[in-house]
Amino acid sequence: MNWIRRRWRASVGVAGFGLLGALAALVAVGFAEPAKWWSTGIYAFGYVNGSKGPQLPPFGPLSNVDVWTVAPQNAGNHFYLLGSDPGGRDLLGLVAHATIPSLELVAIVVAARLLVGLLAGLAMGLGSRLVASISDGIGSWIIGFPYLALAIVVIEALAPRGKEFAFVVGMSIIGWRDIAVLVAETVERVRTQPFSIAADAMGTGGLRFFQLHVVPFLRPVLTIEIAFQASAVLVLLAELGYLQVFLGPVLDLRQVGDNTIPLITQLELGQLLALSRRYILYKQMGPVLVPAFAVVAMALAFELVGTALRGRSRFSR
Amino acid sequence: LGPVLWYNLSLLVLIASLGIVLVFSHFPRIWARVGFLSTLGFKMSGVLMATWVVVTYAERTSTGFLSGASAQTLNASALASTIITAAERSLAVMLAGTVVGTAIGLGAAYITVSQKRRSLAAVGFAAAVIWVFPTFLTAVFVQELQAQVFNITGFAVGGSYGNVDPVQAAWAAVVLSIRPAAYVYRRARLTLQDAQAEDHVRTAKAKGLPWRQVVNRHIVRPAAPSLTAGWIASFRLMIGSLPLVEFFFAYPGLGMQLVLAIGIAYPDQPGHFQPDLAIGLVAAMAAILLTLEAMAKLLQQWLDPRLNELRISLA
Numbered sequence: 001m002n003w004i005r006r007r008w009r010a011s012v013g014v015a016g017f018g019l020l021g022a023l024a025a026l027v028a029v030g031f032a033e034p035a036k037w038w039s040t041g042i043y044a045f046g047y048v049n050g051s052k053g054p055q056l057p058p059f060g061p062l063s064n065v066d067v068w069t070v071a072p073q074n075a076g077n078h079f080y081l082l083g084s085d086p087g088g089r090d091l092l093g094l095v096a097h098a099t100i101p102s103l104e105l106v107a108i109v110v111a112a113r114l115l116v117g118l119l120a121g122l123a124m125g126l127g128s129r130l131v132a133s134i135s136d137g138i139g140s141w142i143i144g145f146p147y148l149a150l151a152i153v154v155i156e157a158l159a160p161r162g163k164e165f166a167f168v169v170g171m172s173i174i175g176w177r178d179i180a181v182l183v184a185e186t187v188e189r190v191r192t193q194p195f196s197i198a199a200d201a202m203g204t205g206g207l208r209f210f211q212l213h214v215v216p217f218l219r220p221v222l223t224i225e226i227a228f229q230a231s232a233v234l235v236l237l238a239e240l241g242y243l244q245v246f247l248g249p250v251l252d253l254r255q256v257g258d259n260t261i262p263l264i265t266q267l268e269l270g271q272l273l274a275l276s277r278r279y280i281l282y283k284q285m286g287p288v289l290v291p292a293f294a295v296v297a298m299a300l301a302f303e304l305v306g307t308a309l310r311g312r313s314r315f316s317r
Numbered sequence: 318l319g320p321v322l323w324y325n326l327s328l329l330v331l332i333a334s335l336g337i338v339l340v341f342s343h344f345p346r347i348w349a350r351v352g353f354l355s356t357l358g359f360k361m362s363g364v365l366m367a368t369w370v371v372v373t374y375a376e377r378t379s380t381g382f383l384s385g386a387s388a389q390t391l392n393a394s395a396l397a398s399t400i401i402t403a404a405e406r407s408l409a410v411m412l413a414g415t416v417v418g419t420a421i422g423l424g425a426a427y428i429t430v431s432q433k434r435r436s437l438a439a440v441g442f443a444a445a446v447i448w449v450f451p452t453f454l455t456a457v458f459v460q461e462l463q464a465q466v467f468n469i470t471g472f473a474v475g476g477s478y479g480n481v482d483p484v485q486a487a488w489a490a491v492v493l494s495i496r497p498a499a500y501v502y503r504r505a506r507l508t509l510q511d512a513q514a515e516d517h518v519r520t521a522k523a524k525g526l527p528w529r530q531v532v533n534r535h536i537v538r539p540a541a542p543s544l545t546a547g548w549i550a551s552f553r554l555m556i557g558s559l560p561l562v563e564f565f566f567a568y569p570g571l572g573m574q575l576v577l578a579i580g581i582a583y584p585d586q587p588g589h590f591q592p593d594l595a596i597g598l599v600a601a602m603a604a605i606l607l608t609l610e611a612m613a614k615l616l617q618q619w620l621d622p623r624l625n626e627l628r629i630s631l632a
Contacts, residue, residue, distance in 0.1 A: 145368065145603065146599070148557060149560055150371075152579060152581070153579060153595075154375075156375050157375030157378050159379060159380060160378050160380055239561055242451070243560075243576065245581075276453065280457060289457075300445065303445050303449050307445065
């Protein structure tokens with residue numbers, strides 16, 4: 001049975017890294033696009049190859065469009081691999097440029113969760129009852145508070161001090177306790193091992209004990225947790241975006257008549273999803289589904305990598 | 318209304334919890350059974366106070382949704398009535414979601430362990446995919462499914478949008494249950510796989526018992542307390558995404574009321590931040606969750622009497 005498990009684990013790992021590679025390639029393609037197709041230009045209509053008359057954006061995926069500005073002035077021909085938003089901007093370019101700041105935010109949030117979780121977990125695992133009680137108390141409150149509402153309230157409260165800072169704190173306040181519990185369990189497990197008791201008997205203590213006997217076991221556990229946390233933070237970012245909590249303002253694009261279509265201005269995946277509700281009402285599914293699936297694909301890739309790594313860990317289940 | 322109500326309520330709950338400790342903590346056997354009430358009270362008191370502090374701080378500093386509390390203030394009885402009505406609606410959705418999610422998650426984990434087929438590994442992959450699906454995306458697909466059914470059959474299966482409607486509640490429950498089902502499956506599968514490695518399972522297999530009997534009697538039964546812990550964690554997840562799901566379906570339960578109370582609005586509608594209502598709704602959701610957690614602990618003790626003994630010795 002072991003070889004089956006190893007093969008399954010290897011397949012999961014290959015799928016995870018393969019997905020990450022494919023996403024990186026797509027991001028590279030999006031980055032290679034000229035700025036006018038994803039940033040500076042707003043387009044009013046276009047002639048899609050094969051159609052008789054002009055068509056208003058959003059353009060569909062895999063469409064080759066002769067694009068015109070509001071002036072009207074011909075902006076040239078463009079191939080929309082994943083379609084466009086209601087401003088005729090290429091969704092691949094938008095998502096590619098939104099991915100980097102979003103992943104930076106995810107990395108900072110995961111690092112903050114790890115730092116707090118690691119410190120609390122070590123204190124809990126090394127026997128500090130006070131920290132364990134405080135952690136349990138705060139954890140109970142956080143658990144009792146619906147996580148999305150908590151993140152929104154904290155982000156809104158801290159936004160005047162800087163929106164990035166508010167997002168990091170708001171998204172870190174959830175999830176650190178899982179890491180703390182994991183670290184505490186690992187430390188407690190290491191401390192009950194025979195080698196650990198022997199080391200203690202031989203007088204190895206304090207920082208040296210931690211360095212020699214705890215860190216080697218903690219490192220793989222935390223490496224795996226990083227992948228799972230990255231996945232969870234990405235999903236949280238998307239859900240916050242859907243509830244209109246995101247970085248930066250939006251731009252209202254006024255159409256003929258009274259209709260106003262908002263467009264995002266600061267590229268970040270959460271913000272790309274912030275207008276989902278309105279796009280759904282207008283039956284414009286492309287601008288909703290493309291960034292949402294980008295989040296799903298990234299989160300899935302991290303999840304698969306984490307699952308594959310967990311199978312390799314000595315203390316894995 | 319605000320500070321006075323929340324201070325007093327928090328202090329009252331705290332005093333009641335301390336009273337329980339003072340009266341019962343000297344009797345270990347009784348304490349093992351009623352101690353959870355004091356824990357519940359301490360946690361509830363903390364939730365009330367901490368939520369009030371956070372919301373009040375947010376109200377003072379925010380320049381966004383939470384800036385400028387609404388003039389539409391509620392008196393205590395109107396507040397209680399709004400919360401109770403919303404709680405009844407949400408409880409119905411959560412109950413249905415819990416039944417669906419638990420049945421799917423635990424059922425799939427049980428089948429995966431009891432059938433031992435390699436093809437069932439695909440269930441694990443499916444659970445990983447479902448797990449990373451943001452809840453609103455699932456809701457979007459469900460709404461599209463409703464639209465397609467209507468286009469094809471002419472039969473409206475979506476229920477009444479924005480109203481309390483059993484059909485709408487059922488759809489919300491389905492969406493609410495999908496991620497928790499994936500979570501329950503993953504936790505339960507790990508728990509059951511761990512239990513398979515126990516000595517007593519090896520002994521049962523060596524005695525030649527049929528595999529199904531080994532699974533039912535020697536794997537699932539001893540693992541029941543851990544499965545309960547996984548289930549309660551999934552419920553926590555469910556209550557966390559309740560605001561999003563109810564907001565999506567415009568189902569006026571605790572979640573949607575909370576989203577609206579913190580000033581988020583539907584497109585083209587003005588938002589009104591209502592701090593008292595927000596704190597009350599959070600307290601109601603926390604009360605539901607904490608009560609269920611306490612009940613789950615009692616259930617664990619009933620499923621594994623050794624836990625009861627352990628808690629008595631700790632007391």
